Amino acid sequence: MTEYLDVDGGRIAYDVTGGDGPLVVLAPGMGVVRGTFRLLAPKLAEAGYRVAALDLRGHGESSVPFASYSITDSGKDLAALIRHLGGGPAVVLGNSFSSGSAAWVAAHEPALVRAIVLEAPFARTVKMNPVMRQLARVILSVPTLWGIYYKNLLKGPKPDDFPAYLKALKANMGERGRLAAARTMGLDDKPEMEGVLTRVAQPALVVMGTRDPDFPDPRAEAEIVAGELAGKTEIVMIEGSGHYPHQEFPAETAATVLTFLNEVA
Structure with a gap:
């Protein structure tokens, strides 16, 4: 069931599965909705963890527009959600863009984070060359082009429900303002990540x-x-696996994450 949390500038959509076990927060990448974790979240919940998955600003069922869409903003949203759900400390799994936000909240709000999982991480300050920047701008301007690019990021087996999921994702990204939010995230050089990883003292798993x-x-x-x-x-x-191991190889990814969780949580 979708729930909402008011944050600075709008509201964030999330859902929670599982019981009263240690909190695990799942954060998707840009251009993706929290349904990306539909195969992973139940496996973690069945293992006894309380699992919260959220939609990023401007994505899924979260509101749009926000004034800004930086890694810092998403990190603050993660911190707000963890506090809202009892203060943790939580294990935060961030995929792609959100891996930087997971690292950010671990560095800036260490009391809220027990450990982090960085999956396919864009967690560093990296300059995009002009050609790739323009290409990304075009892809993140048309839902159909984003859908084609997104599908190409999965190099392993696709789930049986992938066609329906992709159709719903493109429809969501086609809603007013949502691709603009994803485009802002995708074109960000992430300057605020400079020096952040060196401040993350919690245990970490890179997948x-x-x-x-x-x-x-x-x-x-x-x-x-x-x-x-x-x-x-x-x-x-x-x-x-390609960019989304939790979708392409959910059993292997769940086993890897659960081994880590059992060690730290």
Whole structure:
């Protein structure tokens, strides 16, 4: 059931599954809705965890527009949700864009975060070259183009319900203001991430697909991120997966995340 949390400038949609176990918060990437975790969240809940999944600003059932859509903004929204749900400390799993927000809240609100999982992480300040920036601008301006690009990010098996999910995702991104929100996130060079990873002292798990097309060398990117984190960090590569291991290989991803959760939560 969808619930809403008022935050600065709008409201965030989320849902909670599971009982009274340790809190796990799932944050999707830009251009994606919280339904992306439809295969992972039940597995974590069945294992005894209280699982909250949210829609980013401007996405899904969250309101639009917001004045800004930065990693810092999303980090503050995560902190607000954790406080709203009892203050945690929570384990925060961030995919893609939201991995930076997970690291941000761990660094700036350490009392709220027990550990983090960074999946396919865009968690560093990286300058996009002009050609790629223009291409991204075009893709994130047309729902059909975003749908084609999004589908290409999955290099492993697609879930049986993927056609219906993709249709619903494109319809949502076609609503007024939602692609603009995703475009703002996608074109952000993330300058506020400078030095953030070195301040994250909590345990961390970096999950990366070996075929993730968003990175020239997924393993190398995982090692760079892990090397900057200050706390104990583990890397797990999901063989054959693209940018969304939790959708492409949900059983393997759930097993990896649960092993980590059982150690830290």
